Amino acid sequence: MTELLQVLVTMLFFPAGLFLLANAMFYQWIDRKLVARLQDRVGPPWYQPLADTVKLLANEEVLPFGVNKWLFIGLPIIGLAGALTTALYLPIAGLPPAYGFPGDLIVTVYMLSMLTLCLGLAGANTRDRFSMVGATRTLTQLFSYEAPFLLALLGPALAAGSWQLSDIMAYASGNWLLLTQPIGFVVVIIGLMGKLEITPFDAPEAETEIVAGALTEYSGRGLALFRLGQWVELVIGLTMIAAFYLGGIHNPLDYVIKTLFPLLIIAGLQTLMTRLRIDQTVGMWWRYGALLALVQWLLIFLMGGGQ
Amino acid sequence: MTPSTDRKRFTVPIGPQHPALKEPGHFAFDVDGEIVQSASVRLGYAHRGIEKATESRTWVQNLYLLERICGICSHIHATAYCLGVEKLAEVEVPPRAQAIRSLVAELERIHSHLLWLGVAAHEAGFDTLFMYSWRDRETVMDILEALTGNRVHYSANVLGGVKYDVDDKQAATIREGLDFLEERTLHYLEVVTTDGLFLQRTRGIGVMNRDEAEQSGVIGPTGRASGVHRDVRIDSPYTAYAEHPILPVYESTGDLLARFIVRLREQLASFEYIRMLLDHLPNSPLTTRMPRRVKEGEAISRVEAPRGELFYFIKSNGGDMPERIHVRTPTLCNIASVAQLVIGQHLADVPMILVGIDPCFSCNDRTSVISQDGQRDLWTWDRLRQYGINHYGTHYSKDIHR
Amino acid sequence: MTTDRNLLHAQSILRDLATDWSQPAPERYDAHVLPQKLVATVTKLNQARWGYLAAITGLDKGPEVGEFEVLYHFCAGAAVLTLRVTLNRAYPVIPSVCAVFPYASPYERETGEMLGIRFDGTPDDSWLFLPDDWEPEVFPLRKDTVLNGGDA
Numbered sequence: 066m067t068e069l070l071q072v073l074v075t076m077l078f079f080p081a082g083l084f085l086l087a088n089a090m091f092y093q094w095i096d097r098k099l100v101a102r103l104q105d106r107v108g109p110p111w112y113q114p115l116a117d118t119v120k121l122l123a124n125e126e127v128l129p130f131g132v133n134k135w136l137f138i139g140l141p142i143i144g145l146a147g148a149l150t151t152a153l154y155l156p157i158a159g160l161p162p163a164y165g166f167p168g169d170l171i172v173t174v175y176m177l178s179m180l181t182l183c184l185g186l187a188g189a190n191t192r193d194r195f196s197m198v199g200a201t202r203t204l205t206q207l208f209s210y211e212a213p214f215l216l217a218l219l220g221p222a223l224a225a226g227s228w229q230l231s232d233i234m235a236y237a238s239g240n241w242l243l244l245t246q247p248i249g250f251v252v253v254i255i256g257l258m259g260k261l262e263i264t265p266f267d268a269p270e271a272e273t274e275i276v277a278g279a280l281t282e283y284s285g286r287g288l289a290l291f292r293l294g295q296w297v298e299l300v301i302g303l304t305m306i307a308a309f310y311l312g313g314i315h316n317p318l319d320y321v322i323k324t325l326f327p328l329l330i331i332a333g334l335q336t337l338m339t340r341l342r343i344d345q346t347v348g349m350w351w352r353y354g355a356l357l358a359l360v361q362w363l364l365i366f367l368m369g370g371g372q
Numbered sequence: 373m374t375p376s377t378d379r380k381r382f383t384v385p386i387g388p389q390h391p392a393l394k395e396p397g398h399f400a401f402d403v404d405g406e407i408v409q410s411a412s413v414r415l416g417y418a419h420r421g422i423e424k425a426t427e428s429r430t431w432v433q434n435l436y437l438l439e440r441i442c443g444i445c446s447h448i449h450a451t452a453y454c455l456g457v458e459k460l461a462e463v464e465v466p467p468r469a470q471a472i473r474s475l476v477a478e479l480e481r482i483h484s485h486l487l488w489l490g491v492a493a494h495e496a497g498f499d500t501l502f503m504y505s506w507r508d509r510e511t512v513m514d515i516l517e518a519l520t521g522n523r524v525h526y527s528a529n530v531l532g533g534v535k536y537d538v539d540d541k542q543a544a545t546i547r548e549g550l551d552f553l554e555e556r557t558l559h560y561l562e563v564v565t566t567d568g569l570f571l572q573r574t575r576g577i578g579v580m581n582r583d584e585a586e587q588s589g590v591i592g593p594t595g596r597a598s599g600v601h602r603d604v605r606i607d608s609p610y611t612a613y614a615e616h617p618i619l620p621v622y623e624s625t626g627d628l629l630a631r632f633i634v635r636l637r638e639q640l641a642s643f644e645y646i647r648m649l650l651d652h653l654p655n656s657p658l659t660t661r662m663p664r665r666v667k668e669g670e671a672i673s674r675v676e677a678p679r680g681e682l683f684y685f686i687k688s689n690g691g692d693m694p695e696r697i698h699v700r701t702p703t704l705c706n707i708a709s710v711a712q713l714v715i716g717q718h719l720a721d722v723p724m725i726l727v728g729i730d731p732c733f734s735c736n737d738r739t740s741v742i743s744q745d746g747q748r749d750l751w752t753w754d755r756l757r758q759y760g761i762n763h764y765g766t767h768y769s770k771d772i773h774r
Numbered sequence: 775m776t777t778d779r780n781l782l783h784a785q786s787i788l789r790d791l792a793t794d795w796s797q798p799a800p801e802r803y804d805a806h807v808l809p810q811k812l813v814a815t816v817t818k819l820n821q822a823r824w825g826y827l828a829a830i831t832g833l834d835k836g837p838e839v840g841e842f843e844v845l846y847h848f849c850a851g852a853a854v855l856t857l858r859v860t861l862n863r864a865y866p867v868i869p870s871v872c873a874v875f876p877y878a879s880p881y882e883r884e885t886g887e888m889l890g891i892r893f894d895g896t897p898d899d900s901w902l903f904l905p906d907d908w909e910p911e912v913f914p915l916r917k918d919t920v921l922n923g924g925d926a
Binding site (some may be wrong): 412413414415416419421423424459586587588589591602607608609669670671672674681683685687696698700704705707708709 | 798799801802826827828829831832833834845847849851852854856875876877878879880881884888898900901902903904905914915
Binding site for chain 1 (some may be wrong): 382383384385386390403406493494495496497498499500503504507567569570572573719721722723
């Protein structure tokens with residue numbers, strides 16, 4: 066009985082579920098506010114993401130002509146669920162992860178990709194031209210940043226000698242990997258920006274060319290769920306960065322400080338950059354991203370980090 | 373929305389409602405993957421029937437009507453009209469009025485170019501530059517408001533002169549604003565020529581060499597970026613440009629980067645020019661008497677709008693209303709070049725190339741969309757809504773379900 | 775003076791092609807050209823690289839006169855050369871100049887749809903400005919077309 070209760074709590078409230086959603090909205094607001102202030106704008110009030118979500122959930126969801134209904138409705142749910150599930154293996158808010166097993170690092174990374182995959186499928190599912198182009202770009206981009214992103218995340222795993230998140234975090238809380246693996250840190254931060262499709266990697270949803278990309282035909286609930294999923298990804302990504310590279314997470318305050326630091330970097334980069342064309346994005350990742358990640362590996366081996 | 377199985381005919385429509393366009397126009401781009409194969413243009417979504425309407429209004433009424441052709445280059449439309457009518461009526465406009473016309477025209481050019489800079493940066497996904505340039509644009513809007521009382525439709529012209537004078541206090545405000553804007557423009561010039569990521573989106577994109585540009589009839593800053601030496605202010609000076617020539621700006625590379633540089637450098641030239649005008653404002657009355665009827669004849673009036681040469685053909689039959697007014701806006705000249713330029717380019721570069729000519733569809737769209745039943749009646753909201761439902765129900769459902 | 779030189783040059787190019795000419799203003803030169811000579815005329819101007827085609831204006835002289843006039847304005851510096859082509863209102867057909875000046879296409883589309891003049895051989899004669907549900911045989915800029923009870 067208590068076990069069931071515990072499972073329910075972990076699923077619905079903490080760390081996955083409501084707490085994570087609230088956290089995601091808050092971080093989304095911080096990102097938007099930071100970018101706005103850097104661009105000399107006022108920016109939205111703190112409740113804006115919540116208001117957006119509530120409004121979208123209340124809106125009618127239009128089912129466009131020619132789509133597979135089940136996919137159209139199911140994909141946002143699967144995508145969000147994938148993003149939320151990752152929270153079970155991470156020290157959200159500085160508390161120890163709810164679950165863990167050897168190799169959960171790989172599962173986490175691929176759970177995160179599930180949202181992107183759902184996004185691509187959702188775009189390809191509709192018959193709209195903008196969605197199709199957006200879907201192609203989303204998936205192209207996925208294949209370009211995914212490998213370097215994963216390679217860079219494996220850096221800490223190599224150093225810790227384990228593929229289990231809790232082991233890596235235990236190793237990382239003693240060592241600031243930011244100092245020993247700076248290249249990996251850079252690749253991961255930029256990879257996260259690619260995952261979240263924020264400038265300069267927002268070609269898949271470049272509004273001036275293809276409106277909202279894969280999400281063009283989405284309205285109401287589907288759109289809200291996809292957006293929430295992306296915001297959750299932001300929090301998960303930041304948590305991983307903090308746990309891996311910034312000396313681990315020990316308590317809630319530590320969590321807030323260490324996740325806001327990479328968010329600040331992301332907001333700054335986002336402000337300074339121009340959108341890359343999709344071919345430029347792919348070229349950049351395979352030419353520099355993958356290479357940098359491999360150089361980082363080489364350095365880890367040379368320094369004897371690999372056990 | 374018909375996705376076709378034939379790869380070559382996968383058409384990406386841009387407009388009439390599209391986030392890349394701040395005004396309605398329709399472009400259909402056939403793409404193969406990300407590469408554009410062909411393009412077609414359809415305009416007219418902002419038609420108001422202005423050319424036809426001028427024929428049933430007096431010379432004075434038309435001034436206010438024509439000024440409203442465009443929401444950005446309103447002053448230059450009125451100037452072109454005034455110059456043409458004054459030519460027909462053989463009226464000599466006092467020098468101070470001519471200088472003030474040039475002054476407002478250059479301020480308008482600054483405002484238009486800053487607006488363009490923001491829009492173009494936004495198309496490239498560089499929103500920070502967009503936000504900053506539009507913030508700075510407020511400075512020149514404030515100057516125009518202080519001068520004429522309006523931010524956009526300054527209404528500075530009257531037939532035979534201008535309405536507003538510039539006093540010393542206003543001159544000081546203008547100079548102060550210009551100093552700030554000059555500093556900012558130099559900064560933007562540095563940003564667009566040195567920012568690596570931005571250069572990736574502009575350098576060597578949409579290139580038009582001088583020969584191609586001349587063959588495709590391109591005018592204004594778009595042409596000058598390709599080294600086409602066409603600037604009405606230089607070629608056929610009007611208002612104060614005859615007495616005080618303005619520095620022409622040309623680039624030769626003809627890519628998007630050159631179009632950025634030309635417009636930014638033109639702003640710098642405008643700052644210099646306005647300062648010089650303020651130093652040399654002649655003393656004279658602001659207006660001269662204008663007859664109500666205009667002598668029979670035809671006049672051609674050419675001026676340099678922010679987007680290029682604006683061409684007015686005015687015909688009078690000796691009455692108090694014009695016989696015919698024909699307006700050829702710069703966008704109509706340049707729009708044909710877009711359809712040529714985008715072929716072979718990446719879809720991602722298309723909005724940039726399109727915006728590179730600084731299209732102004734409201735300028736272009738002047739005629740019709742007036743009901744022909746001979747009655748002017750107001751539509752209630754319900755009726756409008758029902759009209760929309762019927763219209764799309766009958767016309768477009770075929771398309772959608774094809 | 776470049777302007778005078780340009781105008782003299784234009785006159786020499788058009789010597790055998792213009793039926794009549796006048797100079798309404800110091801910087802302007804108006805030449806009347808027959809419709810069948812139009813393409814030859816603009817080809818010659820283009821070969822001589824005399825300016826650029828700045829605009830095409832369509833004039834309706836009204837049903838009483840029964841004529842249309844199509845004006846081709848060429849600009850070179852301050853000089854403006856206008857080719858005036860008179861058409862019969864009952865049979866308003868004129869050859870297209872798009873083969874010589876490809877960018878004339880939007881000008882011809884505009885003049886064509888507004889006045890109901892047919893440009894023979896123009897690459898695209900679909901409507902550029904008129905709305906999709908516009909009545910096909912109504913040409914707004916004709917003098918006898920009354921729109922909106924005459925107030926338009």
